[in-house]
Amino acid sequence: MPKALYTNCKSVYVSEPTAGSPQAKGRVERAHGTHQDRLVKKLRLAGVTGYEQANTFLERNYLADHNRRFTHLAASDADFHRERPTRAGLDTIFCLEQDRVLSLDWVVSYEGKLLQSERQSRRYAPAKSRVQVRENEAGELHIEYRGRRLNFIEIAHRPRRAHPPEVVFPASREHNQAPKEHPWRQSYKQMRTPAAAF
Numbered sequence: 001m002p003k004a005l006y007t008n009c010k011s012v013y014v015s016e017p018t019a020g021s022p023q024a025k026g027r028v029e030r031a032h033g034t035h036q037d038r039l040v041k042k043l044r045l046a047g048v049t050g051y052e053q054a055n056t057f058l059e060r061n062y063l064a065d066h067n068r069r070f071t072h073l074a075a076s077d078a079d080f081h082r083e084r085p086t087r088a089g090l091d092t093i094f095c096l097e098q099d100r101v102l103s104l105d106w107v108v109s110y111e112g113k114l115l116q117s118e119r120q121s122r123r124y125a126p127a128k129s130r131v132q133v134r135e136n137e138a139g140e141l142h143i144e145y146r147g148r149r150l151n152f153i154e155i156a157h158r159p160r161r162a163h164p165p166e167v168v169f170p171a172s173r174e175h176n177q178a179p180k181e182h183p184w185r186q187s188y189k190q191m192r193t194p195a196a197a198f
Contacts, residue, residue: 091136098133118151
């Protein structure tokens with residue numbers, strides 16, 4: 001297949017800049033099927049064997065004839081083409097995305113790396129929430145939570161969890177019991193007997 005075929009064939013349907021309905025998308029797919037069937041046969045009949053010959057055939061013969069037969073005037077002169085995206089926009093589009101879960105210590109594990117999310121005032125993801133790790137072509141990593149980037153640093157080891165304070169239990173009741181001769185352990189009669197002697 002000629003390398004310039006897709007680029008050149010986009011100019012065939014200038015009257016349909018967008019395909020916002022199933023019917024329009026169907027026309028586009030049928031047009032692609034027509035090119036894949038008809039163009040291959042015409043290239044074979046013309047004896048084309050290389051990319052340069054195919055591109056020359058497209059520009060001088062095939063596209064001119066196809067546009068002459070099937071082009072329709074556009075219903076509107078409005079240009080629906082988008083502006084060329086910036087480099088930052090391309091990095092956002094062409095990247096790998098993976099969902100991860102923030103641990104209780106705000107660490108994300110990704111491809112053997114530990115990414116420690118920085119806790120900022122009211123701008124950090126809660127623990128156990130799902131975040132998205134994005135890696136662009138240059139290998140740069142970004143962590144996003146609900147469409148907002150989170151600051152992070154790469155760490156070698158997980159932070160140690162603080163040990164809970166040691167709980168000191170009160171002494172057992174056996175050590176706090178009063179002796180048998182203590183007045184609290186005497187019955188009412190035993191406590192009244194000495195008083196009766198007076």
